[in-house]
Amino acid sequence: xxxxxxxxxxxxxxxxxxxxxxxxxxxxxxxxxxxxxxxxxxxxxxxxxxxxxxxxxxxxxxxxxxxxxxxxxxxxxxxxxxxxxxxxxxxxxxxxxxxxxxxxxxxxxxxxxxxxxxx
Amino acid sequence: xxxxxxxxxxxxxxxxxxxxxxxxxxxxxxxxxxxxxxxxxxxxxxxxxxxxxxxxxxxxxxxxxxxxxxxxxxxxxxxxxxxxxxxxxxxxxxxxxxxxxxxxxxx
Numbered sequence: 001x002x003x004x005x006x007x008x009x010x011x012x013x014x015x016x017x018x019x020x021x022x023x024x025x026x027x028x029x030x031x032x033x034x035x036x037x038x039x040x041x042x043x044x045x046x047x048x049x050x051x052x053x054x055x056x057x058x059x060x061x062x063x064x065x066x067x068x069x070x071x072x073x074x075x076x077x078x079x080x081x082x083x084x085x086x087x088x089x090x091x092x093x094x095x096x097x098x099x100x101x102x103x104x105x106x107x108x109x110x111x112x113x114x115x116x117x118x119x
Numbered sequence: 120x121x122x123x124x125x126x127x128x129x130x131x132x133x134x135x136x137x138x139x140x141x142x143x144x145x146x147x148x149x150x151x152x153x154x155x156x157x158x159x160x161x162x163x164x165x166x167x168x169x170x171x172x173x174x175x176x177x178x179x180x181x182x183x184x185x186x187x188x189x190x191x192x193x194x195x196x197x198x199x200x201x202x203x204x205x206x207x208x209x210x211x212x213x214x215x216x217x218x219x220x221x222x223x224x225x226x
Contacts, residue, residue: 035215037163037217044204044206044217044218044219044220045155045157045163045206045208045217045220046217047208047213047214047215047216047217050213050215058213058214060214061120061214094162094163098210098215103168104151104210104211104215105153105165105168105208105210106153106155106163106165106208106215107165107168107174109162109163109164110162111162112162
């Protein structure tokens, strides 16, 4: 079955760190544009970061310098290392698949993992 | 960076009504525009890509149009199961920005 399963969310204090995982099955993360998208409680969707097939990455300004996206092809898993967490990082974090440059829209989403930043 | 706007922010319509949502990009993005539907408590689902191509399995009452900076999502005959928030997204290049969303309710 083609799916994405996120894990690693939880309650963390401001200034802390957390690493999210997104395990893919049924396809190879290395052959797709893999993204993180977040949604704060009651708010809209915010794109966070992309890991391109060639290995380059891109970040939203709101997380640049604090979050790091990475990929382990041997585990077919995408990661998001989140450092210097703030209260406004509280959100459900989704992993989402894009196909390639011409089809970078997100055709597959995980169920998400909730990150709560609070003291 | 290119900004995405949507209008209206919310709407309420009757079953069977034709519903139109507008999305605007601050700069031209060709037809690199996708629409997503997020039902309450659910994960977003891809509805339309390439501004007008329906994703497999999406009912034909949904349609999309536009190119450049102005895009439209139309529901030809609103159904109770269409209650959701709809988001547009640019995907010509990162950042893959979403619009703020349009919440659709059924009267």
